[in-house]
Amino acid sequence: xxxxxxxxxxxxxxxxxxxxxxxxxxxxxxxxxxxxxxxxxxxxxxxxxxxxxxxxxxxxxxxxxxxxxxxxxxxxxxxxxxxxxxxxxxxxxxxxxxxxxxxxxxxxxxxxxxxxxxxxxxxxxxxxxxxxxxxxx
Ligand SMILES: [Fe+2]
Numbered sequence: 001x002x003x004x005x006x007x008x009x010x011x012x013x014x015x016x017x018x019x020x021x022x023x024x025x026x027x028x029x030x031x032x033x034x035x036x037x038x039x040x041x042x043x044x045x046x047x048x049x050x051x052x053x054x055x056x057x058x059x060x061x062x063x064x065x066x067x068x069x070x071x072x073x074x075x076x077x078x079x080x081x082x083x084x085x086x087x088x089x090x091x092x093x094x095x096x097x098x099x100x101x102x103x104x105x106x107x108x109x110x111x112x113x114x115x116x117x118x119x120x121x122x123x124x125x126x127x128x129x130x131x132x133x134x135x136x137x
Contacts, residue, residue, distance in 0.1 A: 002107065002110065004025065004029045004032045004106060004110045005029060006022055006026075009118060010025070010114070010117050010118065012117065012121050012124075012125040013125055013129075014065075014125045014128060016061070016065075017061075017062060017124075017125065020058045020061060021058075021113075021117060021121075023054060023058075024051070024055065024058060024113060025110070025113065027047070027050060027051040027054055028051060028106055028109045028113065029106075030047055031044065031047050031048065031051065031102065031105070031106045031109075032106035032107070032110075034047060034102070035101070035102035035103035036103070039102075041096070044095070044102050045092070045096065048095070048105070051088075051109065052085065052088050052089070052092070055081075055084065055085065055088070056085060059078075059085070062081070062121070062124070063077075063078055063081070065128065066124065069127065069131040069132075070131070071128075072127070073123065073124075073127075077120055080116060080120055084112055084116075087112075088109070091105050091108060092105070
């Protein structure tokens, strides 16, 4: 089983985005730990609500940064965020109706995080750096 924890490979070099990503990983890890303990469903649903709300907040933060720097790939990046939120709602319903195990949901979230952070978010941060380095006109 993969260990759900922060790794330096997730570091994108933007202090605010990295700080929020760390919280996101902590929240996913908490769900994984509770899944191992077979926690009551009510508790798991509260934690899932927390991670979904945090993801939503964090995505708006990132999207605001994209708008500030005139990010060219704003729409496709925003669609990746929106896709995850839709998928999470679906996966939480599956868990609630006993159609999917909690641990699988935690791993799904962590896999998505690892992929999105190391590809899409890194591309965004490169673009922020280029924007900040460009001479003011
Ligand atoms: Fe993102």
